[in-house]
Amino acid sequence: MPATSSLFYQVHFYLFGLLAIASAIAFVTRRSPVSAALWLVAVMFNLAALYVMLGAHFVGVIQVIVYAGAIMVVFLFVVMLLNLGRDGELSDFRGRWGRLAAGLVGLALLAQVMALARTRFVTGLQVPAAPVFGGPPDRGAVGDIAAPLFTEHLLAFEVTSILLLVAIVGAVVIGKRRGAA
Amino acid sequence: MIPEALALSAVLFTIGTIGVLTRRNAIVIFMCVELMLNAVNLSFVALSKLYGATGQVFVVFVMTVAAAEAAVGLAIIIAIFRHGHTVDLKNINLLKG
Numbered sequence: 492m493p494a495t496s497s498l499f500y501q502v503h504f505y506l507f508g509l510l511a512i513a514s515a516i517a518f519v520t521r522r523s524p525v526s527a528a529l530w531l532v533a534v535m536f537n538l539a540a541l542y543v544m545l546g547a548h549f550v551g552v553i554q555v556i557v558y559a560g561a562i563m564v565v566f567l568f569v570v571m572l573l574n575l576g577r578d579g580e581l582s583d584f585r586g587r588w589g590r591l592a593a594g595l596v597g598l599a600l601l602a603q604v605m606a607l608a609r610t611r612f613v614t615g616l617q618v619p620a621a622p623v624f625g626g627p628p629d630r631g632a633v634g635d636i637a638a639p640l641f642t643e644h645l646l647a648f649e650v651t652s653i654l655l656l657v658a659i660v661g662a663v664v665i666g667k668r669r670g671a672a
Numbered sequence: 673m674i675p676e677a678l679a680l681s682a683v684l685f686t687i688g689t690i691g692v693l694t695r696r697n698a699i700v701i702f703m704c705v706e707l708m709l710n711a712v713n714l715s716f717v718a719l720s721k722l723y724g725a726t727g728q729v730f731v732v733f734v735m736t737v738a739a740a741e742a743a744v745g746l747a748i749i750i751a752i753f754r755h756g757h758t759v760d761l762k763n764i765n766l767l768k769g
Contacts, residue, residue, distance in 0.1 A: 504673055508680045515684055515707060519691040524699055531703050534684070538710055545677060547717045550731050554713075557735050562706065562742050569746045570699055573753050593693035597686050604682035635725045636732065644729055651736045658740030666747035668754075 504544055511537035524570045528563055535559040548632035677718035684711035698749050698759040702742070709738045 511534050518530035535558045542551035640648055684707060691704030713731045720727025753759055 501673075504676065508676065511680065512683055512687070515687040518707065519687055519694070519704070524697055527700055528703060531707060534707060535710060538714055541677065541680075541714065542717050545673070545717050545721055547720060547728050547731070550713075550717055550728050553732070553735065557739065558706075558710070562739055565742055565746060566699065566703060566706075569750065573699075573750070573759065575697070575699065575759065590694050593690045596693060597690040600689055601682060601686040604685070605679065636728050639725055640729045640732065643726070644733075647733060651733055654740055655736060658743050662743040662747040665744065666750050 500544065504541070507537045507540045507544070511541070524575050525567065528567050528570065532559050532563050535563070549636050674718045674721060678715055681711045681714040681718065684708075684714065696761045698752070698761055698764070699746075701761070702745055702749070706738060706742070709734055 514530050514533040514537060518527050518534060521527040521530060535554060539551040539554040539559070542548075542554055688704045688708035688711060691707065692701050695701050695704065713734055716727040716731045716734070720731075749759055752764060756763060758764065
């Protein structure tokens with residue numbers, strides 16, 4: 492893996508970042524829900540590439556499998572189930588005032604977060620001199636996550652599985668047709 | 673690279689917020705929320721480079737919650753569509769006083 496400071500690394504980091512931003516802008520501006528969903532998949536692939544470049548290989552893989560592969564397929568499935576693929580039915584966007592308000596809120600939010608990122612925030616966060624992450628080389632990409640997941644965060648992990656069970660049951664109950672029981 | 677990743681995360685979160693505020697299609701709004709979750713995940717991953725793998729564990733949790741949210745939310749959208757034959761939020765005003 493090339494060093495973080497190498498030109499190769501930096502060029503690709505900025506490339507994937509700009510592609511992610513461009514895809515996100517395309518995602519928000521498409522009228523058709525299907526093309527919006529496909530642009531969102533593009534954002535997720537670019538983010539997966541960035542995860543891998545940041546050293547989180549396992550997260551990058553499950554980003555592709557779970558997010559781009561499963562969640563977005565569910566979205567597309569619902570779009571096609573409800574037959575919303577055509578973009579004709581009036582304009583999907585809100586009126587002029589809604590857009591203006593959204594633009595102002597977005598600018599304020601962006602300015603806020605950027606100001607936070609520029610000032611003490613990041614310098615305060617860079618307290619550890621050397622990157623902590625990296626782990627023992629023998630554990631591999633999965634072991635780095637599995638070790639804390641199944642020791643420190645075991646309770647949260649189990650609660651998450653209960654949450655998934657509740658979500659499955661809830662989705663089936665809500666989505667069921669009234670008379671079909 | 674970490675400040676750049678945090679800035680990218682901020683930009684993506686903002687784009688997702690703008691999408692939530694400007695769109696009227698309930699499904700697209702849901703996808704915008706997914707984009708915001710992704711932006712937060714990018715922050716987690718970037719900061720996990722400084723603070724150890726706990727950030728990546730949280731990304732796993734966020735993805736699980738996002739999957740649960742997508743399943744339940746889309747089921748609700750399907751139920752609403754059966755009720756009113758629309759997913760346009762302008763026409764979904766049952767709770768309006």
